[in-house]
Amino acid sequence: MDALLSVFKTSLFDGIMEKIKEISEEKINYKNGKKASLEFDKSTRIIADHARAIYFLISDGVTPSNEGRGYILRRIIRRAVRYGKLIGIEDYFLNDIGEAVVSEYSKIYPELLEKKEFSFNLIRDEENRFTKTLKEGSKVLIQKINRIKKDNGKYLDPEDAFRLYDTFGFPVELTAEILNENNLKLNMEKFNDYLKEHAEKSKSKILFDKKIDSNLEIYRNISKNLEVEFIGYQRSKAKTVIENIIKIDKNGNKELTSKIYEGEKGEIILRETPFYGEKGGQIGDKGIIRKGENFFAVTDCKIPVEGINIHKGRVKKGELKVGDKVSAEVDYNSRKNISKNHTAP
Known part of the structure; x- marks a missing residue:
């Protein structure tokens, strides 16, 4: 020493x-x-x-x-x-x-x-x-x-370790280190089984939407400079900032833009979001993103690549642009109904 x-x-x-x-x-x-x-x-x-x-x-x-x-x-x-x-x-x-x-x-x-x-x-x-x-x-x-x-x-349930990783992005190496400091253990083989199962589910889920698959490069490029923070377990409404906007034309083609106008369809990516994003499990949240009287109706929320939540929908009134400080509001009743259906036997 x-x-x-x-x-x-x-x-x-x-x-x-x-x-x-x-x-x-x-x-x-x-x-x-x-x-x-x-x-x-x-x-x-x-x-x-x-x-x-x-x-x-x-x-x-x-x-x-x-x-x-x-x-x-x-x-x-x-x-x-x-x-x-x-x-x-x-x-x-x-x-x-x-x-x-x-x-x-x-x-x-x-x-x-x-x-x-x-x-x-x-x-x-x-x-x-x-x-x-x-x-x-x-x-x-x-x-x-x-x-x-x-x-x-003596052991932490591997499923709990996976949930820490999946929900909070909490590294499994850190989980194992903290457990060791407390004279506890983690079955890494079982944890890796959960990880593999999740990866397979996520992979199969991507196939349900070929348009997401064909536009993954857009999301990958965004993810290089941004990791969206999910705060929906604590609250269903939050003040946040628009980081990216993707406009969707009538043929379903997507392109990055700085502003989206009334009547246009698109996807908005926020710095932090209370919206649960679908990635192989429960269906994504619905709700609205608003700035004053301008608002975007969110019809779905997905996670096409790790760390990126996309809020799909249409501008119902006014316009929104990158950098706008907005209020993101989950339709709580819709979330409760989805949760009931998802957990029902």
Whole structure:
């Protein structure tokens, strides 16, 4: 342990460790043998090591994604964020540490300084998204853990782990790590069975709408820069922003546009949405998207690619454009009826 700790006391880590110490609630004390201090030291070492890796990877051209090196980067960012929360850092903090990384290493690796603005914007966005995911998912997971302990259990139901992943985007690796910290386990083989079953259902569901299939490239391009936050489990109405609009002509062809007018059919993509999107299970929500007297009637909501909810419908009055601040309102009675039919034996 002493040898490992000494690595982080070298000049290579001085600036980074000092920055972590500044923004956290506790002070680092390598000589204190108390468990709390050891846990704090563990967290700060992980954050320091991950912060270096994050900024070096991005300066090398890697961006967060769901595959390959991009997925490794995303996992590292998420792990650093979680350990930051464990030592009391509530605000966004990675770019504060990034300043120290750039300061320490940019003379040797000038790419760090050259790509600083790009890296900082990318990381702030990723940290913002995952902070929300972590808050919502952790709350549910801790409730499950407390229940398991109360019942003297040892395993989390793989279906619960899948629901965390499917509903909140909560990474299964993080679920397994938190379970391990609580001396609990997850049957990964069964979890993967759920994942495979879900993928097969989603794949078969896409076939019901060939138009979605033929326009997947539009959605994939949108998903590169946007991940819609679903907030419908907490409420059925929300203030949000229009991120994208897709116009549908009389032949069913689709194209991105900045504005959609009264009488036109289209699809609206919001920054956050209370609308449940169909992706192989329950039917999507109906409702309206409005700005003042201008409103769009939502007849269906679907998830054609992961992270993108499309609200299908028609402008009933006025016009709406990208960037508009709107009110998204689910038809709650319709949702209740759908839920009853979906869960009925």
